[in-house]
Amino acid sequence: MDKTGRNGIRIGDLNSGNWVEKYNILKRKHLTLLSNFNLKVDLDLNELEDDFFKSVEVLKRFNFIDSEEYLNNSLNNGKQILAEGAQGSLLDIDFGTYPFVTSCNTTVSGACSGLGIAPNKIKNVIGIFKAYTTRVGSGPFPTELVNEIGEHIRKTGNEYGATTGRDRRCGWLDLIALRYSIIINGVTELNMMKTDVLSGFKSLEVCTSYNINGIETQTLPFDLNSANIKPIFKTFKGWSEDISKVTREEELPIELLEYVSFIEEFVEVPIKLISVGPDRSETIYRIK
DSSP states (O other): TTTTTTTTGGGGGSSSHHHHHHHHHHHHHHHHHHHTTTOOOOOOHHHHHHHHHHHHHHHSSSSOOOOOHHHHHHHTTOOOOOOOOOOOOGGOOTTTTTSOOSSSSSSSSHHHHHOOOOOGGGGOOOEEESSSSSSSSSSSTTOOOHHHHHHHHHHHOOOOTTOOOOOOOEEEEHHHHHHHHHHHHHEEHHHHHHOGGGGTTTTTEEEEEEETTTEEEEOOOOOOTTTTTTEEEEEEEESOOOTTTOOOOOEEEEHHHHHHHHHHHTSSSOOOEESSSSTSEEEEEOOO
C-alpha cells in the first residue's frame, strides 16, 4: 500500500541522510490509520523499532546496486539470467482469479517490472506445472476433488504448506487454466512435476472444457468464482507401475505417454521435462 501510495521507503533511501525522517512520517500515517478503527492494539513500538533499526544497520553493510543497470550490462556482456517467478500465474493481481490473488505480478511480466528487463530481452519461458492441480487457501477451483481421491493425492504428493503446514487443495489437471497460463506468460516449453503421484490410479480425469450456465467453453471466464461452472472431463487409463526409477522416456508406461501427448496437443506447447520423483536425479529430459 505504501508503494502504490507513493510514500514507501525504498532500499536506496537507507543511504540518504533523511531516511529516519521518512520513516517517522510513514509511522505517523499508519498510527493515524489505526486510530480511525478504534481498535485496542497491543503495540510496543519501542521494542519493535529497536529490532528494526538494528536490522537496517545490517542491511547497510551490503553493497546496494541499481539492479536494472547491473542486469542489462550482464546481458550485453553475454551472460545469461535465470529468473524464477513466485507463486502461481493464477495468483497474479491483474490476470489471476481476482480477488483471490496476491498483490503483485506473478506472470513473466513480473520479471520485467521487478528486474528492469525489457520484454524483448526474454527468450525461453519455461512453464512448470504439476501433473494434477493444487491450490492453497480459498478461491475458485473447478476440478477440486473433495473426496478420498483428493486426499490420496494430498498425502502421496505431500501437499502441505511449506511454512504453515496447512492442507493444499488437490484436484484433476485443468487444461483450460493451464492453457490460459501459457498464453499470458508466452510459455515456450513445459516441465511436468510430480508425475509419480498419479501412479496407481485405474483412471485419470483431465478437464478439457467448462460448462457455464449450459454453454460449453474452452476459455477461462472473467469470473472463475461462479458456482455455475462445471468442469467437463476426458478420461484416461491410469498406470500401476512405480516410475520413480525410470531413467528413459521409452521406459515410461504407455498410458502416461498418452497422457503427456494429449496435454501437449491440447496446449500446443512441448513438455520437455518429466519429474518422476522428488530427487533431482528422478528427472527425465525429453528431446523434442
